[in-house]
Amino acid sequence: xxxxxxSVREIAxxxxxxxxxxxxxxxxxxxxxxxxxxxxxxxxxxxxEHFGELVVGDIVRYELPGIQxxxxxxxGALAGGVTRSIWLDAHGKSRASLxxxxxxDGWPA
Amino acid sequence: MTRNSVRIGSGSAGAIDxxxxxxxxxxxxxxxYLALDCLAERTLALAQLRKSAGTGPGYDPRVPAFGxxxxxxxxxxxxxxxxxxxxxxxxGALEHFQEHADAYGLRGLKVAVIDGDDVLDHLKQTDPVxxxxxxxxxxxxxxxxxxxxxxxxxxxxxxxxxxADLVIGGRIADSSLFLAxxxxxxxxxxxDWDRLAAGTCVGHLLExxxxxxxxxxxxxxxxxxxxFDNPSLPMADVSADGTAVLRKLPGSxxxxxxxxxxxxxxxxxxxxxxxxxxxxxxNFAGIEVSDSxxxxxxxxxxxxxxxxxxxxxxxxxxxxxxxxxxxSYAGAGALDRAMLAKGILxxxxxxxxxxxxxxxxxxxxxxxxxxxxxxxxVSVDAPPYEVHVRGAARCGDRRAAEAVAAEVxxxxxxxxxxxxxxxxxxxxxxxxAYSAFVDRDDVSTRLTMCTL
Numbered sequence: 001x002x003x004x005x006x007s008v009r010e011i012a013x014x015x016x017x018x019x020x021x022x023x024x025x026x027x028x029x030x031x032x033x034x035x036x037x038x039x040x041x042x043x044x045x046x047x048x049e050h051f052g053e054l055v056v057g058d059i060v061r062y063e064l065p066g067i068q069x070x071x072x073x074x075x076g077a078l079a080g081g082v083t084r085s086i087w088l089d090a091h092g093k094s095r096a097s098l099x100x101x102x103x104x105d106g107w108p109a
Numbered sequence: 110m111t112r113n114s115v116r117i118g119s120g121s122a123g124a125i126d127x128x129x130x131x132x133x134x135x136x137x138x139x140x141x142y143l144a145l146d147c148l149a150e151r152t153l154a155l156a157q158l159r160k161s162a163g164t165g166p167g168y169d170p171r172v173p174a175f176g177x178x179x180x181x182x183x184x185x186x187x188x189x190x191x192x193x194x195x196x197x198x199x200x201g202a203l204e205h206f207q208e209h210a211d212a213y214g215l216r217g218l219k220v221a222v223i224d225g226d227d228v229l230d231h232l233k234q235t236d237p238v239x240x241x242x243x244x245x246x247x248x249x250x251x252x253x254x255x256x257x258x259x260x261x262x263x264x265x266x267x268x269x270x271x272x273a274d275l276v277i278g279g280r281i282a283d284s285s286l287f288l289a290x291x292x293x294x295x296x297x298x299x300x301d302w303d304r305l306a307a308g309t310c311v312g313h314l315l316e317x318x319x320x321x322x323x324x325x326x327x328x329x330x331x332x333x334x335x336x337f338d339n340p341s342l343p344m345a346d347v348s349a350d351g352t353a354v355l356r357k358l359p360g361s362x363x364x365x366x367x368x369x370x371x372x373x374x375x376x377x378x379x380x381x382x383x384x385x386x387x388x389x390x391x392n393f394a395g396i397e398v399s400d401s402x403x404x405x406x407x408x409x410x411x412x413x414x415x416x417x418x419x420x421x422x423x424x425x426x427x428x429x430x431x432x433x434x435x436x437s438y439a440g441a442g443a444l445d446r447a448m449l450a451k452g453i454l455x456x457x458x459x460x461x462x463x464x465x466x467x468x469x470x471x472x473x474x475x476x477x478x479x480x481x482x483x484x485x486x487v488s489v490d491a492p493p494y495e496v497h498v499r500g501a502a503r504c505g506d507r508r509a510a511e512a513v514a515a516e517v518x519x520x521x522x523x524x525x526x527x528x529x530x531x532x533x534x535x536x537x538x539x540x541x542a543y544s545a546f547v548d549r550d551d552v553s554t555r556l557t558m559c560t561l
Contacts, residue, residue, distance in 0.1 A: 014372075015376055021241065022379065054481065064381050066397045086431055086501040087501075094480045
């Protein structure tokens with residue numbers, strides 16, 4: 001089977017939320033096949049590499065199989081949280097867009 | 110007598126939402142209850158600061174607008190309104206409505222006020238550990254402004270049983286505002302954890318308002334919204350068995366479908382198998398969403414286990430001031446000039462930091478790396494036409510924050526060519542939100558009923 005490299009944005013949408021210094025990025029694929037692919041390929045290791053120094057603490061990936069959704073919970077990710085961060089995007093809402101730029105190999109061409 | 114189903118609507122998703130959307134929901138939603146979430150993490154601390162400084166009310170500044178535009182219509186339509194609009198001063202909000210009852214046409218309205226979420230005195234006595242610092246509350250370096258426990262649905266339930274037309278509270282948990290009318294109308298027992306979790310899930314989907322009806326969603330060409338000019342808050346038809354159908358107003362724009370619901374379900378949830386609220390520990394992992402066949406989205410499958418024995422407390426701490434400002438460059442070489450300006454600023458602010466009370470500072474290039482720092486993609490083929498240089502610092506005192514902002518502006522006089530100073534300095538007090546836990550039994554909430 002021919003495969004190609006895709007950005008997460010081509011196969012899923014994402015939304016970022018914040019609670020204190022914890023950022024969570026929800027990734028929802030458009031189709032069921034996307035869920036299995038993302039479970040395999042969009043690993044904590046890949047996400048950690050992609051987010052780099054933006055996340056100081058742990059990254060945990062939770063699965064919601066009933067709605068084919070992955071939830072990445074990142075600790076120490078918002079420079080102290082919205083109430084004290086001096087970053088322009090103190091809520092980290094744009095972190096969803098960062099997740100969508102991540103590229104993965106092996107999507108059916 | 111309990112019902113088989115009830116329709117509830119969302120009227121606000123935080124302190125900045127538009128009152129007109131709540132009015133639209135009452136006018137066009139045929140809802141029996143309207144619940145308004147008015148608080149984010151630090152909203153309450155900011156309200157407490159306003160109240161103590163005498164610069165504004167301790168309740169939601171939209172209270173007069175609710176009184177003028179929303180509550181008379183809700184009364185006319187027989188819609189019960191539930192809101193944490195009281196923020197740091199629920200009784201102050203009541204007093205406002207009492208004072209203006211005739212002007213607003215609210216004479217005779219039955220109002221419930223819930224308080225007791227303010228646990229500042231208790232916290233000072235018991236001195237619990239702060240989650241973020243792993244140290245005790247008394248070891249927080251700066252002054253505590255407020256401490257409020259997230260309280261649950263029970264007092265609202267009582268207020269509804271007492272016939273309240275309007276329920277005003279402070280730090281009532283967002284989802285509890287929605288769960289209360291469901292439990293009351295549908296006859297859910299206080300230990301029916303699966304149904305309380307189902308109601309909490311509905312509240313979770315409704316509490317962020319337009320986030321489930323097309324807000325924060327469009328990313329063309331992959332996800333699109335037909336009509337941005339005609340938003341609708343969401344509403345839900347909830348059945349006694351806990352299943353629900355989410356809807357938006359007939360004729361509204363935006364988008365409500367399985368995708369927008371899925372995206373919102375895990376929003377600001379951590380472990381989906383143990384989502385904690387004051388009312389229940391919910392398991393969202395097995396939730397299913399499907400097209401209801403009549404324009405809505407059906408939600409089912411949340412389960413629950415007994416509520417936590419401890420309540421989360423949001424502790425507001427005044428931690429100095431943020432100072433920030435921007436200066437802008439355009440045209441050929443804009444990025445080079447912005448980089449030059451960035452270097453000047455870094456040396457100047459770095460110099461200030463040696464003898465001023467500056468805890469942390471940064472210089473960003475808007476249009477280049479302000480949102481994602483070094484993780485920003487460098488694969489752009491053409492340099493940006495405009496670049497905005499932003500200097501920002503967290504400072505112990507206002508004067509240091511002002512000095513940082515002034516350094517940015519000074520680039521107009523001593524810096525690269527073509528500096529446009531279209532921004533104005535922003536100096537703002539920082540109220541950080543920390544969290545701690547207290548025993549549920551140590552939080553004594555109160556319900557006061559009165560007729561306007």
